[in-house]
Amino acid sequence: xxxxxxxxxxxxxxxxxxxxxxxxxxxxxxxxxxxxxxxxxxxxxxxxxxxxxxxxxxxxxxxxxxxxxxxxxxxxxxxxxxxxxxxxxxxx
Amino acid sequence: xxxxxxxxxxxxxxxxxxxxxxxxxxxxxxxxxxxxxxxxxxxxxxxxxxxxxxxxxxxxxxxxxxxxxxxxxxxxxxxxxxxxxxxxxxxxxxxxxxxxxxxxxxxxxxxxxxxxxxxxxxxxxxxxxxxxxxxxxxxxxxxxxxxxxxxxxxxxxxxxxxxxxxxxxxxxxxxxxxxxxxxxxxxxxxxxxxxxxxxxxxxxxxxxxxxxxxxxxxxxxxxxxxxxxxxxxxxxxxxxxxxxxxxxxxxxxxxxxxxxxxxxx
Numbered sequence: 229x230x231x232x233x234x235x236x237x238x239x240x241x242x243x244x245x246x247x248x249x250x251x252x253x254x255x256x257x258x259x260x261x262x263x264x265x266x267x268x269x270x271x272x273x274x275x276x277x278x279x280x281x282x283x284x285x286x287x288x289x290x291x292x293x294x295x296x297x298x299x300x301x302x303x304x305x306x307x308x309x310x311x312x313x314x315x316x317x318x319x320x
Numbered sequence: 321x322x323x324x325x326x327x328x329x330x331x332x333x334x335x336x337x338x339x340x341x342x343x344x345x346x347x348x349x350x351x352x353x354x355x356x357x358x359x360x361x362x363x364x365x366x367x368x369x370x371x372x373x374x375x376x377x378x379x380x381x382x383x384x385x386x387x388x389x390x391x392x393x394x395x396x397x398x399x400x401x402x403x404x405x406x407x408x409x410x411x412x413x414x415x416x417x418x419x420x421x422x423x424x425x426x427x428x429x430x431x432x433x434x435x436x437x438x439x440x441x442x443x444x445x446x447x448x449x450x451x452x453x454x455x456x457x458x459x460x461x462x463x464x465x466x467x468x469x470x471x472x473x474x475x476x477x478x479x480x481x482x483x484x485x486x487x488x489x490x491x492x493x494x495x496x497x498x499x500x501x502x503x504x505x506x507x508x509x510x511x512x513x514x515x516x517x518x519x520x521x522x523x524x525x526x527x528x529x530x531x532x533x534x535x536x537x538x539x540x541x542x543x544x545x546x547x548x549x550x551x552x553x554x555x556x557x558x559x560x561x562x563x564x565x566x567x568x569x570x571x572x573x574x575x576x577x578x579x580x581x582x583x584x585x
Contacts, residue, residue, distance in 0.1 A: 231325070253323030260324065297328040312327050 230286065231279055235300035239283030249278055260309050268305045276301055347464055350457040357450045364443045371436040378429045382422060389418045 229246075232238045241249075252275040259267040276298060299308045396411035 249325070250323065253325045255323075257323040257327070295329060296325040298325055299328065308324065312324070 229295040231283060231296045231298065232294035233276055233279060233298045233300065234303070238286040238294055239279060240286055241279065241283040245278075245282045248282075249275065252278060260305060260312065263305065263309075265305050268308075272299065272303070273301070347461045350460060354450070354454055354457050357446075357453060361443065361446050361450050364439065364446055368436060368439040368443055371432055371439055375429060375432045375436060378425055378432065382425050382429065385418050385422045385425065389415050389422065392418065 229241055229243055230238050231241050252271055256268065256271045256275060259271055279298065299311075392411045392415035396408040396415065399405070399407035399411060
């Protein structure tokens with residue numbers, strides 16, 4: 229599957245790595261909800277590192293839709309929370 | 321996947337869906353419609369085959385009946401030759417009954433043949449329509465795929481889709497940082513002006529230098545006053561006093577140059 233790190237580009241990731249990433253991803257969501265800035269930064273860094281380590285980067289000129297999208301490395305907790313709670317985009 | 325990754329993906333997909341309005345893929349609809357037409361064509365063909373089978377069965381029955389009719393005619397002729405008129409009459413009456421059946425079957429055969437021709441023609445027309453539809457469908461699908469690709473590219477450039485969403489955000493971040501830096505520069509200027517921050521550039525005066533400047537400015541005023549007073553008095557003693565005063569000033573200046581630590585370098 230193709231994962232995009234915002235501001236960096238896309239990587240192709242083997243589905244087998246999803247379980248490992250999923251744990252970090254769930255942790256990140258919990259920290260975002262709880263407003264744990266320190267935890268958020270640490271987990272986001274770990275998640276992005278894992279995606280970079282496990283994935284193969286796609287060329288910049290490829291135009292493939294991403295199945296998963298990750299915030300940019302310097303995204304703040306408030307930015308991410310704002311995106312996730314934008315009622316205009318997420319139905320319900 | 322239930323965390324940030326999926327939810328971020330949903331956000332961008334929601335944006336992309338809004339942009340493309342892909343509630344229904346026309347290519348799938350076209351393929352479905354083509355499939356239905358093929359099924360209809362298949363039914364018509366099966367109908368033609370059924371009618372043709374019935375026609376052939378009728379032909380076989382007709383042949384059989386005609387064979388029996390010929391046989392009865394022969395039997396009648398032989399019976400008559402043997403002088404058995406009663407037998408000949410029986411044979412001919414049976415033949416007459418068969419002949420009626422043959423006539424009925426021939427009518428049915430003609431009707432079936434007419435139906436078969438009509439159905440064959442309908443099947444041929446339908447086949448032509450289905451072929452035309454297939455060509456059109458493929459053209460429409462190709463056009464749609466091209467349009468979709470074009471939309472996606474356009475969408476990417478306008479920053480709607482996730483493909484360029486991050487570029488848009490990167491620009492936004494750069495703008496935010498620039499604004500932040502500008503605001504910070506403005507704030508630093510204000511703090512420097514208020515004296516809350518020290519200026520290490522050496523361009524601004526410190527408080528000691530300001531006080532010295534103020535004092536030396538005051539001395540100049542005093543000296544000027546003395547000079548004016550002396551001019552008004554016009555006396556040589558006054559002139560001497562002035563000279564003495566000047567001397568004092570010179571010694572003051574000398575003293576100043578002896579203490580360079582207060583000088584603004």
